[in-house]
Amino acid sequence: MPSAHLPQPYRVRIGLLGFGAALALALSGCSGSGDGTEPSSTPTTASSTPTGTPTSSTPSASSTGPALPAGEPTDVVTGLDVPWAIAFLPDGDALVTLRDQAEVVRVSPDGHRATVGTVPGVDASGEGGLLGIAVSPTFATDSMVHLYFTAANDNRVVRATLGAGGFGSVTPVLTGIPKAGNHNGGRLKWGPDGFLYVATGDAAQPERAQDRSNLGGKILRITADGSPAPGNPFAGSRVWSMGHRNVQGLAWAADGTMYASEFGQNTWDELNVIEPGKNYGWPEVEGIEQRDGFVAPIAQWSTDESSPSGIAVGGDGAVYLAALRGESLWKVPVSGPRRAGEPIRLLHSRYGRIRDVVSAPDGTLWMLSNNTFRGDPRQGDDRVVRVPIG
Numbered sequence: 584m585p586s587a588h589l590p591q592p593y594r595v596r597i598g599l600l601g602f603g604a605a606l607a608l609a610l611s612g613c614s615g616s617g618d619g620t621e622p623s624s625t626p627t628t629a630s631s632t633p634t635g636t637p638t639s640s641t642p643s644a645s646s647t648g649p650a651l652p653a654g655e656p657t658d659v660v661t662g663l664d665v666p667w668a669i670a671f672l673p674d675g676d677a678l679v680t681l682r683d684q685a686e687v688v689r690v691s692p693d694g695h696r697a698t699v700g701t702v703p704g705v706d707a708s709g710e711g712g713l714l715g716i717a718v719s720p721t722f723a724t725d726s727m728v729h730l731y732f733t734a735a736n737d738n739r740v741v742r743a744t745l746g747a748g749g750f751g752s753v754t755p756v757l758t759g760i761p762k763a764g765n766h767n768g769g770r771l772k773w774g775p776d777g778f779l780y781v782a783t784g785d786a787a788q789p790e791r792a793q794d795r796s797n798l799g800g801k802i803l804r805i806t807a808d809g810s811p812a813p814g815n816p817f818a819g820s821r822v823w824s825m826g827h828r829n830v831q832g833l834a835w836a837a838d839g840t841m842y843a844s845e846f847g848q849n850t851w852d853e854l855n856v857i858e859p860g861k862n863y864g865w866p867e868v869e870g871i872e873q874r875d876g877f878v879a880p881i882a883q884w885s886t887d888e889s890s891p892s893g894i895a896v897g898g899d900g901a902v903y904l905a906a907l908r909g910e911s912l913w914k915v916p917v918s919g920p921r922r923a924g925e926p927i928r929l930l931h932s933r934y935g936r937i938r939d940v941v942s943a944p945d946g947t948l949w950m951l952s953n954n955t956f957r958g959d960p961r962q963g964d965d966r967v968v969r970v971p972i973g
Contacts, residue, residue, distance in 0.1 A: 618710045618765060618846075618890070618907060618957070654971040656930065659949065660690050661963035665956045668770070668893070669941045669949055669967065670716045673723055677941075677949065679967065682712035682956070685732070687750075690967060692945070700749035702741070705732045711762060714738075714769030719807070720777060727807065729756070729779060731769050738762045740771065740781055740809065756809030757821070761786035761799035765829075766846075770893065772833040774841070778812040779805050780823065782830035782843065789866035792826050800827045800865060802843060802857060816860030826863040826877065832894035834902065840919050842902050844891035845880070852889040853880035854904060856920040881922045882915050888928075889913065892953075893939030897972045898946045905937035905950065912937055912950060912970070934968060935961065947971050 667682040676691045678699065685705035689697045705713050711733025719727035726744040730753075738760035744751040760768070766784030774780050785791045785800035792800025795817060804812045804823040811821045824843075832844030845853040845863070851870025855863055855878065864877035871879045884891075890908035897903055897914075904913040911931045916924035930937075938953035948970040954960045 656933075656950070656968045656970045658694075658963065659692065659967040659969050660694050660696050661966040663688070663951075663955070663965040663967070665712070666951050666953065666965050666967075667713065667938060668715045669939050669951055670718045670728075671941065671944060672718055675944050677943075677967070678716055678718065678728065679951070680713045680716050680730070682714060683707040685713045687713075687716065687730075692943075692969075699745065702730055702732060702743075702750070703753060704734050706735050706762075707733070709733075709764030709767075711738070711764075711767050714767065715771035715782075717771035717773050717779060720773050729771055729807075731771050731781065733762050733767055734758075736762070738767050738769070738783065738786075740779075740805075742807065756807070757781065757798075757803075757805060759798060761788070761791060761797070763787040768830055770831050770833050774804070775835050775839055779807065780833050781805060781821075782833055783827075784829035785827070785865070789828070792828065792865045793862075793867075795820065795822055795825060801825050802827065802830060802833070804859075814859075823859055824857050824861050824863060826861075826865050826867075828865040828869075831892040832904065834894045834896045836896050836900065836902075836917065836919065838919055840917075842894060842896070842917075844894045844904055846890060847883075847886050850886065851880075851883040852886055852891050854882040854891070854894070854902065854915055855880045881917070881920070882926055884909065884913070884926070892937070893941065893951070895940045895942045895948060897942060897948060899972055903940050903948060903972075905940045907936045907938065907953060910935055910937070912940060912948075930970075934966070935959075935964070940970075943969070 665682045667680045669677050671677050679688050685702045687699040689699050713732045715731035717729045728745050729742045731740050740757040741753045741755050743753045760783050763786035766787050768783035770782040772780050781803040783801050791797040801822050802824045803821040805821050829846040830843050834842050841857040843855050843857050861878045868874050868877050870883045888909045889906045891904045893905045895903050902915040912929045914927040934952045935954040939951040943949045950968045950970050952965045954964045
């Protein structure tokens with residue numbers, strides 16, 4: 584399957600639309616994208632196999648779902664410029680990365696916003712910049728934060744301490760992740776096992792995803808200092824899983840099941856269950872297809888319905904998936920490694936492009952809009968939105 588080669592993205596900064604207006608049509612260009620901008624040549628269908636058994640493309644019963652049962656979403660903070668990721672601190676405040684400004688802001692549940700600091704060495708060209716952020720599970724004792732960003736020659740993971748005066752010195756712990764104008768991956772999450780998971784993209788060269796020696800097109804599992812984590816499936820390697828095009832969402836269920844979202848090229852976006860050492864098929868396979876040696880997703884969407892970035896497991900046990908081009912929050916009922924029902928489309932077009940979604944300490948979801956990069960910003964964009972769930 585050929586690689587996608589895209590023009591440099593650009594911002595559209597035109598008159599603000601009303602709050603409830605739908606997002607403008609996505610940019611046209613070559614097929615496929617790392618950021619959900621290109622038109623799809625396939626019908627808007629999704630997998631409809633509740634058990635998660637791989638099938639051929641089957642029309643889905645998924646649709647714009649009912650209203651959220653636990654109440655109306657509300658803004659936490661507005662006026663963010665190209666926000667990318669959210670990570671919570673132990674006190675309930677959240678850190679939000681601003682991709683182009685290389686800035687981290689602290690947002691409290693009551694909407695107070697303060698600048699933490701900027702990260703040196705960030706190259707914000709294309710879809711790169713300051714991307715993922717992860718707060719140490721032992722932050723109370725080590726004050727450590729990890730960040731993923733695009734530098735002059737690579738994508739990299741760095742760590743820094745966070746104190747009352749902002750960030751201390753920034754130390755690289757993992758360098759040499761391939762970079763490009765798109766497909767930079769970027770999500771960082773601490774797993775329940777106490778190790779740091781790093782989602783990378785193929786950086787527009789699909790063959791990297793099948794090269795175990797290359798850091799591109801992988802999910803990596805590392806220690807806080809960037810070393811391969813003990814128990815990784817390949818001795819001496821940081822690789823946890825491979826065969827990925829562009830992963831930007833990682834989450835775990837209470838039983839330890841690991842999920843990841845994946846941008847498709849021409850046909851299918853995916854929700855995968857991640858197992859150590861497994862191959863998820865890119866560029867040989869896209870979407871639900873039985874092929875020896877490759878793992879099929881448990882759910883798929885046409886690329887105009889989704890273009891998935893961040894994901895979270897809610898307190899109700901469902902996987903929630905932030906959709907950029909699909910301008911929605913998708914709810915996927917799951918039971919461990921299997922899908923337990925049809926995906927439900929929530930908040931369609933209400934907030935435009937959705938970049939990230941995380942579980943908040945109070946049991947709600949915090950959702951991050953992403954209209955100041957591509958699309959038509961609404962008044963107050965971009966914003967963090969609190970979403971009650973049942």
